[in-house]
Amino acid sequence: MKALQVGLAGFGTVGAGVAQILLEEAAWVERRTGMPLRLRCIADLDLERDRGLCLEGVALTRDAHSLCRDPQIHVLIELIGGVEPARTLVLEALANGKHVITANKALLAAHGGEIFQAAASAGVHVGFEASVGGGVPILRCIREGLAADRIVSMAGIINGTANYILSAMEEKGLDFPECLREAQAKGYAEADPSLDIEGQDTAHKLAILVALAHGVQIRPEQIFTEGIQHITGRDIRYARELGYCIKLLAICVARGQELAVRVHPTMIPCQHMLAKVNQAFNAVYVTGVHSGPVMFYGQGAGRMPTAAAVAGDLVDLGRSIGSGCTRRPHPLGFYQDIQPRPALRSTEDLVTNYYLRFPVADQPGVLARIAGVLGAHEISIHSVIQQGRRGRGPVHVIILTHEALERNVQAALREINPLEVMRSPALLVRIEHAVD
Amino acid sequence: MKALQVGLAGFGTVGAGVAQILLEEAAWVERRTGMPLRLRCIADLDLERDRGLCLEGVALTRDAHSLCRDPQIHVLIELIGGVEPARTLVLEALANGKHVITANKALLAAHGGEIFQAAASAGVHVGFEASVGGGVPILRCIREGLAADRIVSMAGIINGTANYILSAMEEKGLDFPECLREAQAKGYAEADPSLDIEGQDTAHKLAILVALAHGVQIRPEQIFTEGIQHITGRDIRYARELGYCIKLLAICVARGQELAVRVHPTMIPCQHMLAKVNQAFNAVYVTGVHSGPVMFYGQGAGRMPTAAAVAGDLVDLGRSIGSGCTRRPHPLGFYQDIQPRPALRSTEDLVTNYYLRFPVADQPGVLARIAGVLGAHEISIHSVIQQGRRGRGPVHVIILTHEALERNVQAALREINPLEVMRSPALLVRIEHAVD
Numbered sequence: 001m002k003a004l005q006v007g008l009a010g011f012g013t014v015g016a017g018v019a020q021i022l023l024e025e026a027a028w029v030e031r032r033t034g035m036p037l038r039l040r041c042i043a044d045l046d047l048e049r050d051r052g053l054c055l056e057g058v059a060l061t062r063d064a065h066s067l068c069r070d071p072q073i074h075v076l077i078e079l080i081g082g083v084e085p086a087r088t089l090v091l092e093a094l095a096n097g098k099h100v101i102t103a104n105k106a107l108l109a110a111h112g113g114e115i116f117q118a119a120a121s122a123g124v125h126v127g128f129e130a131s132v133g134g135g136v137p138i139l140r141c142i143r144e145g146l147a148a149d150r151i152v153s154m155a156g157i158i159n160g161t162a163n164y165i166l167s168a169m170e171e172k173g174l175d176f177p178e179c180l181r182e183a184q185a186k187g188y189a190e191a192d193p194s195l196d197i198e199g200q201d202t203a204h205k206l207a208i209l210v211a212l213a214h215g216v217q218i219r220p221e222q223i224f225t226e227g228i229q230h231i232t233g234r235d236i237r238y239a240r241e242l243g244y245c246i247k248l249l250a251i252c253v254a255r256g257q258e259l260a261v262r263v264h265p266t267m268i269p270c271q272h273m274l275a276k277v278n279q280a281f282n283a284v285y286v287t288g289v290h291s292g293p294v295m296f297y298g299q300g301a302g303r304m305p306t307a308a309a310v311a312g313d314l315v316d317l318g319r320s321i322g323s324g325c326t327r328r329p330h331p332l333g334f335y336q337d338i339q340p341r342p343a344l345r346s347t348e349d350l351v352t353n354y355y356l357r358f359p360v361a362d363q364p365g366v367l368a369r370i371a372g373v374l375g376a377h378e379i380s381i382h383s384v385i386q387q388g389r390r391g392r393g394p395v396h397v398i399i400l401t402h403e404a405l406e407r408n409v410q411a412a413l414r415e416i417n418p419l420e421v422m423r424s425p426a427l428l429v430r431i432e433h434a435v436d
Numbered sequence: 437m438k439a440l441q442v443g444l445a446g447f448g449t450v451g452a453g454v455a456q457i458l459l460e461e462a463a464w465v466e467r468r469t470g471m472p473l474r475l476r477c478i479a480d481l482d483l484e485r486d487r488g489l490c491l492e493g494v495a496l497t498r499d500a501h502s503l504c505r506d507p508q509i510h511v512l513i514e515l516i517g518g519v520e521p522a523r524t525l526v527l528e529a530l531a532n533g534k535h536v537i538t539a540n541k542a543l544l545a546a547h548g549g550e551i552f553q554a555a556a557s558a559g560v561h562v563g564f565e566a567s568v569g570g571g572v573p574i575l576r577c578i579r580e581g582l583a584a585d586r587i588v589s590m591a592g593i594i595n596g597t598a599n600y601i602l603s604a605m606e607e608k609g610l611d612f613p614e615c616l617r618e619a620q621a622k623g624y625a626e627a628d629p630s631l632d633i634e635g636q637d638t639a640h641k642l643a644i645l646v647a648l649a650h651g652v653q654i655r656p657e658q659i660f661t662e663g664i665q666h667i668t669g670r671d672i673r674y675a676r677e678l679g680y681c682i683k684l685l686a687i688c689v690a691r692g693q694e695l696a697v698r699v700h701p702t703m704i705p706c707q708h709m710l711a712k713v714n715q716a717f718n719a720v721y722v723t724g725v726h727s728g729p730v731m732f733y734g735q736g737a738g739r740m741p742t743a744a745a746v747a748g749d750l751v752d753l754g755r756s757i758g759s760g761c762t763r764r765p766h767p768l769g770f771y772q773d774i775q776p777r778p779a780l781r782s783t784e785d786l787v788t789n790y791y792l793r794f795p796v797a798d799q800p801g802v803l804a805r806i807a808g809v810l811g812a813h814e815i816s817i818h819s820v821i822q823q824g825r826r827g828r829g830p831v832h833v834i835i836l837t838h839e840a841l842e843r844n845v846q847a848a849l850r851e852i853n854p855l856e857v858m859r860s861p862a863l864l865v866r867i868e869h870a871v872d
Contacts, residue, residue, distance in 0.1 A: 017726075021584055021726070025584075025586075028586060029584055030771075030772075031651070031770060031771060031772045032583045032584065032769060032770065032771070033583075033771065034765075034766070034771035129581070135585075135724070135726065135727035135728065135730060136581075136727075136730055137576075137577045137580065137581020137582065137730075140573075140576065140577070140580055140581050141573045141576070141577060141581070141732075144573065144576055144580075144748065144751075144752055145565070145572075145573020145576050145577070145745075145748055146573065146744070146748065147468045147469075147747075147748045147751040147752065148457055148461075148465055148468065148744050148747030148748045148750065148751050149571075149744045149747075149748070150461075150464060215467070271712075273712060273733065276709060276712055288571070288744065289740075290453075290457070290571065290740040290741060290743065290744035291571035291572075291734060291735065291740070291741045291744045291745075292571065292734065292735045292738075292740075292741055293733075293734060293735070294571060294572055294573075294732075294733065294734035294735075295731075295732075295733040295734065296577075296730075296731075296732055296733075297709065297729075297730065297731040297732075297733070298727060298728065298729060298730035298731065299727065299728045299729070299730075302728075304725075304726040304727070304728075305726060305727045305728055307726065308582070308584050308585045308724065308726035308727045309581075309727075311583075311584030311585075312580065312581055312582065312583045312584045312585070314584065315580075315583040315584050316580055316583065319765045319769070320759070320761070320765075322763065322765070322771075323756070323761040323762070323763045323764060323765055324760070324761055324762035324763050325756070325759040325760055325761045326759070326760035327758065327759045327760050328759060329470075329755045329756075329758070329759055330470070333468060333755070334467060334468065335466075335467060335468070335469065335470035335758075336466075336467045
């Protein structure tokens with residue numbers, strides 16, 4: 001092969017970044033790859049908008065499927081996003097013997113198994129480094145760097161929007177709605193931010209991390225998922241007082257053949273490496289049996305970091321073709337026993353410490369009432385912060401528990417929330433030991 | 437190929453760890469590789485010592501060269517360390533068509549070019565992930581993950597012994613000799629710690645990082661190198677007062693075609709990610725044009741983290757052979773223009789802020805005298821800490837400079853050090869902006 005011919009589907013922010021690297025840094029990329037990478041064709045519905053690039057010699061089309069049929073194209077870069085029509089396009093490309101590189105976490109989380117199978121049948125490569133952690137080569141590290149190790153736990157900050165909001169709440173002492181508006185104004189959050197703040201985007205990426213670490217395919221809807229929308233500036237301040245930060249973590253803990261997989265706001269000790277990950281930065285903290293803790297940190301999103309990750313996958317593919325590879329390594333790096341149905345441990349069985357905030361009426365006996373219900377559910381109290389009286393609103397009773405069983409905590413809250421002294425439902429934040 | 441046959445030269449701490457993974461976790465490693473990895477033969481001068489492993493079916497020999505001649509062996513793992521006889525052994529293995537995996541940073545720093553050339557001629561693979569950063573897949577991240585990016589700067593904490601000592605000085609408020617003794621007692625420092633504390637080990641690893649990031653081979657003796665042996669508990673305390681930590685950093689900054697490459701104790705802001713890297717942990721903070729800052733963190737040494745990195749290289753090699761590769765990707769990931777003689781910028785041309793500590797006689801007029809010399813060399817003062825009088829010893833004048841040229845600072849110190857008021861030579865610590 002004289003040059004790797006590239007078709008690019010999706011000419012948005014990241015797509016334009018990839019085109020920029022391929023067009024403006026062709027000599028450098030060729031030096032790293034061992035062969036030229038030629039951007040042959042770009043497909044997008046909007047071909048009018050100026051992306052500030054000189055596209056001489058690049059064909060443009062509104063029909064992404066034509067890239068799959070072009071016999072000159074070796075590799076399709078899919079940057080359309082979302083499940084359809086991306087899924088159909090990717091499967092068509094694979095069926096036509098094209099390699100595929102994608103940044104599409106929603107697609108891989110929902111249909112990774114089908115896509116990897118189609119790639120294996122066609123003997124082509126699927127690269128997806130950019131789907132998790134943007135410019136941080138987390139997937140490669142897990143699949144290749146830690147390949148000989150067994151991963152015990154992973155805890156990741158893998159949604160930049162949620163981390164930006166929580167960091168802003170912490171730094172500025174503001175509440176969630178103000179920080180969300182600020183994130184939207186600065187372009188860190190979308191107009192509809194629900195995928196980011198409610199945790200689904202994090203769950204999509206966690207499904208990919210779990211597949212790479214354990215060789216199992218789980219569906220995002222199997223992942224226990226809670227967002228950050230109920231966290232208040234008050235919780236951040238109390239957490240800090242107790243020596244903790246609150247982060248939206250993607251967590252996977254292995255015990256024997258079972259995996260506990262969950263996404264939720266989490267209290268971690270302020271001196272932990274993950275607690276230092278602020279703004280829109282991402283980090284994944286992976287603990288291996290042999291390697292011990294390893295952390296990867298960097299910009300988890302943005303045009304150029306993500307584009308560099310996509311281009312890195314292209315370089316890798318070019319090197320592999322240049323080495324005369326006739327078969328492709330398994331995309332997950334597991335060659336046997338991909339378990340279609342892994343054993344997942346229910347979050348109900350979690351044992352950890354809990355931060356509980358109860359917005360209550362300002363009247364005597366409330367703490368005794370709450371503590372009584374907790375005690376009846378075998379939840380013992382580590383410490384209590386009771387806010388002094390202030391104006392007309394509810395007062396807040398904060399309880400930090402000793403280790404307790406999630407099932408018991410949920411049962412206690414179901415009993416406490418309807419009490420007439422409660423002004424709104426209790427807030428629960430788990431304290432994470434997997435990151436210790 | 438039905439199985440990858442492995443010969444292991446060097447059955448010390450890491451060698452025994454590699455043997456443990458290959459023997460006790462064979463099924464897992466096979467699942468990750470796509471073929472079995474068979475430990476065929478171990479060579480070491482000491483075959484009597486019990487390593488707590490069942491070596492049934494593994495041949496043992498005192499003659500490492502016999503591994504190079506064994507036609508059954510596909511890959512030699514070199515864990516002897518040091519330049520010779522490791523160099524001769526590795527070249528013999530390559531000449532005989534064996535792949536080589538090594539953790540030997542001293543060898544690669546001094547003879548990497550020769551070894552990579554020999555591997556290319558023989559069409560075999562050289563894996564060396566374990567040579568820098570132990571269990572942290574730093575090299576793979578630079579060569580593959582960031583392959584499409586251009587690296588602007590790197591700042592690494594890549595010697596666990598030096599970092600352990602500096603962390604202990606910081607945490608316990610003790611001086612260098614006590615912390616060195618503690619590190620030796622705990623096994624973090626060797627009986628002769630000079631390679632670690634004087635910075636040469638860091639320089640060896642930096643030469644490898646520079647080769648991977650920029651495709652150039654530099655010799656360790658071309659790297660400006662200062663150790664940590666002159667840093668006192670007092671310096672750590674003053675640094676902290678000024679908002680800084682002191683770390684032994686390996687630094688490479690690219691500007692145009694020039695590289696500034698140096699190893700020295702460095703003051704970095706306390707809130708920087710690298711400042712949180714304590715104990716024997718390692719981290720490399722890499723800034724790419726597109727990716728922005730990326731950091732890799734973990735255990736940089738120790739039996740099992742290093743063994744897992746060696747075994748990871750074996751898995752990688754097995755996957756590549758299983759994919760039918762007939763040629764090998766370049767070990768540095770640069771396919772053209774490896775520059776044999778890169779342009780190195782002299783540390784004399786560095787412009788940065790300096791921390792200067794002057795141990796002086798307790799008498800009037802000293803500060804004026806020192807400030808006068810600094811001023812005459814165009815060094816302007818940002819702030820001064822002057823210690824109050826205390827007993828008979830020298831007092832210490834601490835000066836933080838504005839940005840100044842290293843050449844001027846060195847000239848000023850050459851003039852100040854012989855002054856009769858100086859009780860011992862001034863100490864200089866550079867403040868690093870490359871990590872910002």
